[in-house]
Amino acid sequence: MKFLLRQILRIIPVLFIISLIVFLLVRVTGDPISLMLPETATEQDKAELRQSLGLNEPLYVQYFTYLGDLVTGDFGESFRYNQPALSIVLERLPASLELAFFSMIIAIIISIPLGVLSAIKRNSFIDLFITGGAVLGKAMPNFWLGIMLILLFAVQFNVLPVSGTGSIYHLILPAITLGTAIAAEMTRLIRSSMLEILSQEYIRTARSKGLIEAIVVNKHALRNALIPVVTIMALQTATLIGGTLITETVFSWPGMGQLLIQAVNLRDMAVVQAATFVIAILVIGSNLLADLTYRYLDPRIKYD
Amino acid sequence: MSTSLLNVEDLKVRFKTEDGIVPSVNGVTFHVDKGETVAIVGESGCGKSITSLSILDLIPSPGEIHHGRIDFNGTDLQAIKKKQLRKLRGNEISMIFQEPMTSLNPVFTIGNQISESIRLHQRLGKKKALMKSIEMLDRVGIPDAEAVVRRFPHQLSGGMRQRVMIAMALACNPKLLIADEPTTALDVTIQAQILELIKQLKTDFDTGVILITHDLGVVAEVADRVVVMYAGEVVEEAPVEELFANPKHPYTLGLLSSVPKAEHVVDELGTIEGNVPNPADMPEGCKFHPRCPFATDKCRNEHPELEQFDSNHKKRCFYDVEKGGVA
Ligand SMILES: Nc1ncnc2c1ncn2[C@@H]1O[C@H](COP(=O)(O)OP(=O)(O)O)[C@@H](O)[C@H]1O
Ligand code: SF4
Numbered sequence A: 001m002k003f004l005l006r007q008i009l010r011i012i013p014v015l016f017i018i019s020l021i022v023f024l025l026v027r028v029t030g031d032p033i034s035l036m037l038p039e040t041a042t043e044q045d046k047a048e049l050r051q052s053l054g055l056n057e058p059l060y061v062q063y064f065t066y067l068g069d070l071v072t073g074d075f076g077e078s079f080r081y082n083q084p085a086l087s088i089v090l091e092r093l094p095a096s097l098e099l100a101f102f103s104m105i106i107a108i109i110i111s112i113p114l115g116v117l118s119a120i121k122r123n124s125f126i127d128l129f130i131t132g133g134a135v136l137g138k139a140m141p142n143f144w145l146g147i148m149l150i151l152l153f154a155v156q157f158n159v160l161p162v163s164g165t166g167s168i169y170h171l172i173l174p175a176i177t178l179g180t181a182i183a184a185e186m187t188r189l190i191r192s193s194m195l196e197i198l199s200q201e202y203i204r205t206a207r208s209k210g211l212i213e214a215i216v217v218n219k220h221a222l223r224n225a226l227i228p229v230v231t232i233m234a235l236q237t238a239t240l241i242g243g244t245l246i247t248e249t250v251f252s253w254p255g256m257g258q259l260l261i262q263a264v265n266l267r268d269m270a271v272v273q274a275a276t277f278v279i280a281i282l283v284i285g286s287n288l289l290a291d292l293t294y295r296y297l298d299p300r301i302k303y304d
Numbered sequence B: 001m002s003t004s005l006l007n008v009e010d011l012k013v014r015f016k017t018e019d020g021i022v023p024s025v026n027g028v029t030f031h032v033d034k035g036e037t038v039a040i041v042g043e044s045g046c047g048k049s050i051t052s053l054s055i056l057d058l059i060p061s062p063g064e065i066h067h068g069r070i071d072f073n074g075t076d077l078q079a080i081k082k083k084q085l086r087k088l089r090g091n092e093i094s095m096i097f098q099e100p101m102t103s104l105n106p107v108f109t110i111g112n113q114i115s116e117s118i119r120l121h122q123r124l125g126k127k128k129a130l131m132k133s134i135e136m137l138d139r140v141g142i143p144d145a146e147a148v149v150r151r152f153p154h155q156l157s158g159g160m161r162q163r164v165m166i167a168m169a170l171a172c173n174p175k176l177l178i179a180d181e182p183t184t185a186l187d188v189t190i191q192a193q194i195l196e197l198i199k200q201l202k203t204d205f206d207t208g209v210i211l212i213t214h215d216l217g218v219v220a221e222v223a224d225r226v227v228v229m230y231a232g233e234v235v236e237e238a239p240v241e242e243l244f245a246n247p248k249h250p251y252t253l254g255l256l257s258s259v260p261k262a263e264h265v266v267d268e269l270g271t272i273e274g275n276v277p278n279p280a281d282m283p284e285g286c287k288f289h290p291r292c293p294f295a296t297d298k299c300r301n302e303h304p305e306l307e308q309f310d311s312n313h314k315k316r317c318f319y320d321v322e323k324g325g326v327a
């Protein structure tokens, strides 16, 4: 509990820094005013808008105003949607989380058995097959795999919807698309981690007790082998939450990745800031979760 | 011979590596009687661990037993099914290893790891197995055993961990305990305590013990009989008093002269010069000849057999070196 509290306290300065970076990025990359107004707008119109948005103030004043708003959850209005930016982002959040979560589940379901199998059968045909598959899975571009899956399951066999959301069936293809790439990476990682653990002396001890090989592998080896894998899993989850743009586009999945890119193109500052912030918090959250899992798996790590 | 607890006959183990076949154990024969402690001594790399791991079929790949026979209590261990062999492991035959730091699984509690074999072999429930674990820890001299079962290996000292290993090994009252350099990684006082513990087993449980070590001081302390190994072969075997009083193989003489405070002082040999030969590149003839001060042309060309020259004494040397050289 103390650990959790300390971690949460540690997040606050991180959030400050993120807010500063987001704030500066949006302001140094161009003038939003010209995009926000029609081309026919006069200098007069521009000046008025600038005035009303507080863009004439010195930068630091703008920043503190912005920070003050942040604390109250106010990221400003999206000029495109004419709605509070945060609520637009939060509207997209469930779809993003859903996709990230299921992709990760698929990645785990695929990678753990395959990684373990290829380690215990190392240098066999099965190992070669799995390792080869992993290389292929990593090399395959997401959009290509996505399109292939659509062609196969949605167009050819017509068993799954092509795109959109609304049911578990809509989730299957995009989750497989994302899950495959992560599974490929994780399979290789689990394989090498397992190989290292299987040569440890405590594995020999476990065998010398008379345990069946399944328990030696699944209890004694796997638990240890997963320790380094957890960190990578957290990183992958973070990437999934924020950066699934291509897959979201291929499947018209209304996630945050799409929203963020649109907002950047339109220079919809408020939405960019809100989305970046929400993604940052999710990334921090998944790292915290990884840390907790890590501690659960490895008792050698002290809680203080 | 048929009354022996363990009978190893002409055991040969080889490793099929990328650089070719490495013969690491080359025809080892020895036996252990019920309640007897047999020490296997020899320098590092001479095949002691591989010999002992062969018994329970625990040789790491790419190693394989390719010749010989191992009988335990009259059962040919290579003829039985894997399942039957697993029933022996940790139950009738237990092992403890050199590195107490790495021999226990870091992510499970001590109680979990000891209970595991008790539950497996004695079909006890979780609670009862844990009670038994505590009892075992008590017996090997671990204070506050109720608390220790809840600890993780990293929270214990090296000596305590080795006691845990011993408790785990003894949990099912094995008939044979194989201890591979159990004290090498420990400091001297802890070493003495662990040896005392092993000695007690013999009297308390009538357990046969194979004690592997490269330390003749340890041998003198606990062993009944000694098997001296060199380059994957047995070069001498005798009861402990006989071996110390009357060593016959030049290699044993060399080992004895490097024991601190040895009762037996050998003038002819200092510490043994040179190194254990690489198993992939064994010398012709007597494998010890490059390091033997008594080596002759015959030694360089012919391979001596292990010869029983006395009712309880065997050696693998053409000559009677006690006379100070070639007889
Ligand atoms: N994993 C392995 N791969 C190849 N050779 C090995 C392996 N393990 C042991 N050996 C060979 O077996 C020989 C005997 O090893 P070992 O029984 O561990 O020696 P000891 O226990 O007497 O120090 C070594 O010299 C080595 O050549
Ligand atoms: S046979 Fe020869 S070389 Fe080998 S130990 Fe005896 S004297 Fe030395």
Ligand SMILES: [Mg+2]
Pocket: B045, B048, B049, B050, B180, B181
């Ligand atoms: Mg060894």
